Amino acid sequence: xxxxxxxxxxxxxxxxxxxxxxPAGNILMKLKSGNGTxxxxxxxxxxxxxxxxxxxxxxxxxxxxxxxxxxTSGLPESDRALTRALDTVAAMKLETLPNLGLIRESEAExxxxxxxxxxxxxxxxxxxxxxxxxxxxxxxAIGRHRSSGKWKTSSEYRVYYVPPDEVVRTAQVKFDVSxxxxxxxxxxxxxxxAGRLPxxxxxxxxxxxxxxxxxxxxxxxxxxxxxxxxxxxxDAGLAALGRAEKEDPxxxxxxxxxxxxxxxxxxxxxxxxYYLKTIIENNPDDCSVRYWxxxxxxxxxxxxxAVREFEKVSKIKPAQYDIHLHLAELYSDxxxxxxxxxxxxxxxxxxxxxxxxxxxxxxxxxxxxxxxxALASLRRALELNAEIFHGIASSDADLxxxxxxxxxxxLMEEMKP
Amino acid sequence: xxxNHARKILLAIALAALCFSAACEKPSKPGGEPVAEVxxxxxxxxxxxxxxxxxxxAGARSSTLAEIRDSGLLIAALExxxxxxxxxxxxxxxxxxxxxxxxxxxxxxxxxxxxxQPGTRAHLDGPASPENxxxxxxxxxYFYSVETGWLSFRxxxxxxxxxTMDLVIxxxxxxxxxxxxxxxWFVNGNMGETAL
Numbered sequence: 345x346x347x348x349x350x351x352x353x354x355x356x357x358x359x360x361x362x363x364x365x366x367p368a369g370n371i372l373m374k375l376k377s378g379n380g381t382x383x384x385x386x387x388x389x390x391x392x393x394x395x396x397x398x399x400x401x402x403x404x405x406x407x408x409x410x411x412x413x414x415x416t417s418g419l420p421e422s423d424r425a426l427t428r429a430l431d432t433v434a435a436m437k438l439e440t441l442p443n444l445g446l447i448r449e450s451e452a453e454x455x456x457x458x459x460x461x462x463x464x465x466x467x468x469x470x471x472x473x474x475x476x477x478x479x480x481x482x483x484x485a486i487g488r489h490r491s492s493g494k495w496k497t498s499s500e501y502r503v504y505y506v507p508p509d510e511v512v513r514t515a516q517v518k519f520d521v522s523x524x525x526x527x528x529x530x531x532x533x534x535x536x537x538a539g540r541l542p543x544x545x546x547x548x549x550x551x552x553x554x555x556x557x558x559x560x561x562x563x564x565x566x567x568x569x570x571x572x573x574x575x576x577x578x579d580a581g582l583a584a585l586g587r588a589e590k591e592d593p594x595x596x597x598x599x600x601x602x603x604x605x606x607x608x609x610x611x612x613x614x615x616x617x618y619y620l621k622t623i624i625e626n627n628p629d630d631c632s633v634r635y636w637x638x639x640x641x642x643x644x645x646x647x648x649x650a651v652r653e654f655e656k657v658s659k660i661k662p663a664q665y666d667i668h669l670h671l672a673e674l675y676s677d678x679x680x681x682x683x684x685x686x687x688x689x690x691x692x693x694x695x696x697x698x699x700x701x702x703x704x705x706x707x708x709x710x711x712x713x714x715x716x717x718a719l720a721s722l723r724r725a726l727e728l729n730a731e732i733f734h735g736i737a738s739s740d741a742d743l744x745x746x747x748x749x750x751x752x753x754x755l756m757e758e759m760k761p
Numbered sequence: 762x763x764x765n766h767a768r769k770i771l772l773a774i775a776l777a778a779l780c781f782s783a784a785c786e787k788p789s790k791p792g793g794e795p796v797a798e799v800x801x802x803x804x805x806x807x808x809x810x811x812x813x814x815x816x817x818x819a820g821a822r823s824s825t826l827a828e829i830r831d832s833g834l835l836i837a838a839l840e841x842x843x844x845x846x847x848x849x850x851x852x853x854x855x856x857x858x859x860x861x862x863x864x865x866x867x868x869x870x871x872x873x874x875x876x877x878q879p880g881t882r883a884h885l886d887g888p889a890s891p892e893n894x895x896x897x898x899x900x901x902x903y904f905y906s907v908e909t910g911w912l913s914f915r916x917x918x919x920x921x922x923x924x925t926m927d928l929v930i931x932x933x934x935x936x937x938x939x940x941x942x943x944x945x946w947f948v949n950g951n952m953g954e955t956a957l
Binding site (some may be wrong): 414611612613614643644645646647653677679681704707711713732733735736740741742 | 801832833834836838852853854861864865873875876877930932935936937939941942945
């Protein structure tokens with residue numbers, strides 16, 4: 345998957361230049377037959393630039409990390425609820441895509457100060473860069489929706505693309521939706537958003553198994569509940585969500601939200617597991633929920649069930665690196681270090697820029713006596729961020745075996761920040 | 762090819778060249794400075810973003826916790842001679858209930874756990890028996906059995922860190938994690954034998 349917005353024409357152009365028989369070849373033929381030596385030289389220069397740029401352009405991304413936020417400031421109450429509900433549903437549906445990792449809005453909010461939402465909405469690039477650096481998100485989208493009639497919405501997103509090795513690109517996405525019901529409205533909003541976000545692609549069969557509520561009342565209460573909780577009115581929010589549950593007991597997105605909420609906001613892991621397991625009973629292939637089951641089991645200290653869930657999800661979403669990280673740490677906790685090393689390496693194949701993973705791998709290899717591997721992994725970690733990890737490496741007890749080697753001391757001297 | 766046609770092609774090529782050169786720009790911050798390569802600088806365990814804020818607010822006055830966060834390491838000096846509580850596996854890695862409890866704490870702080878030999882400089886050591894009288898606030902009980910009596914972590918010279926660890930253990934107890942870890946090691950049998 346690679347970014348094509350803004351670079352779409354360029355990528356297309358590069359691909360065409362490289363492929364014999366394509367229009368580019370025809371253009372060259374025409375140029376050869378033309379009366380402009382200058383034209384031929386310019387064409388050659390551009391082709392050379394294209395080939396250079398094909399090296400500079402990012403490789404197709406195997407994994408995209410996205411944050412989807414809501415900007416409800418200035419909206420009337422009903423539209424605030426609508427915005428929360430639609431963006432929550434959109435996030436829950438998009439995160440099922442195999443190559444897309446979605447960061448929770450609540451996690452993103454931990455790194456944001458009051459006023460940052462407005463800054464993002466207004467295109468403050470330093471706010472974008474800061475959020476990208478803290479959360480490694482490639483796509484940051486912030487949206488708002490207004491109701492323009494029954495099952496009609498007018499939606500707007502500000503989107504920031506931060507792919508590796510490219511400049512931050514921005515886009516404004518606007519679309520109107522007219523639907524035949526609440527479920528249809530949600531579906532159209534998700535499809536309209538995905539259709540306008542180039543790294544995101546909904547394949548045929550995307551909606552299979554992904555339920556949507558068709559209850560107007562349940563959806564409205566869902567939005568009210570989310571808005572109340574987001575505004576700090578937890579009791580009112582949970583009361584609204586409780587009423588929504590009564591209106592539609594099979595409302596998957598509501599149950600998923602509650603599963604996550606009880607785990608992360610109230611640390612009530614039993615209640616969280618209740619909601620998550622309810623969804624899995626209805627749809628065993630719901631991999632987003634399985635991921636959270638693994639996560640909650642891990643929080644609880646139930647390592648074996650956590651491993652089972654993450655292993656199932658890793659088969660469905662092999663490109664999501666954090667699954668491999670969870671597995672690595674769990675295998676390590678369980679004493680299966682060979683599997684832990686393999687999992688760290690899987691994570692690094694997908695996201696080789698993750699310093700702490702290189703460092704964790706180095707420590708594990710050192711503990712296992714693989715000093716050669718450990719030194720190589722430590723070197724990589726220090727190359728990426730010596731400022732933080734040089735200090736840790738100099739005193740980390742897990743690297744004791746390496747400290748007896750001259751190679752370690754040479755490396756530390758070479759990589760001293 | 763006419764001259765006008767050639768000029769149009771030249772113009773198209775020049776525009777394309779501009780587009781291509783834009784694609785080759787290095788990433789830059791709004792002020793024009795190059796953006797640093799993406800690199801993470803914290804240990805992101807499963808619990809790192811779940812309770813960290815609460816615990817950090819409680820430990821805001823602790824110089825020990827500040828050092829732990831700065832260094833990225835929570836160092837615990839444990840005896841590691843009691844199976845199930847703490848012992849070392851074939852690789853020499855410490856494993857046991859105490860280790861898992863402290864790993865949970867390390868995750869909440871967003872750092873990594875190091876288990877070292879007693880007598881080595883550490884942020885806390887154990888197990889110790891709770892003290893009575895002056896100085897009792899430096900120990901934090903974390904385990905009881907008929908065989909061992911109360912066991913505590915000893916934390917010197919930083920009551921704020923001791924109070925933070927108290928909060929961490931209470932958090933783990935209230936969420937049921939403490940009980941699960943206890944079951945892992947004392948009820949279900951040795952963790953290493955737990956079938957996956």
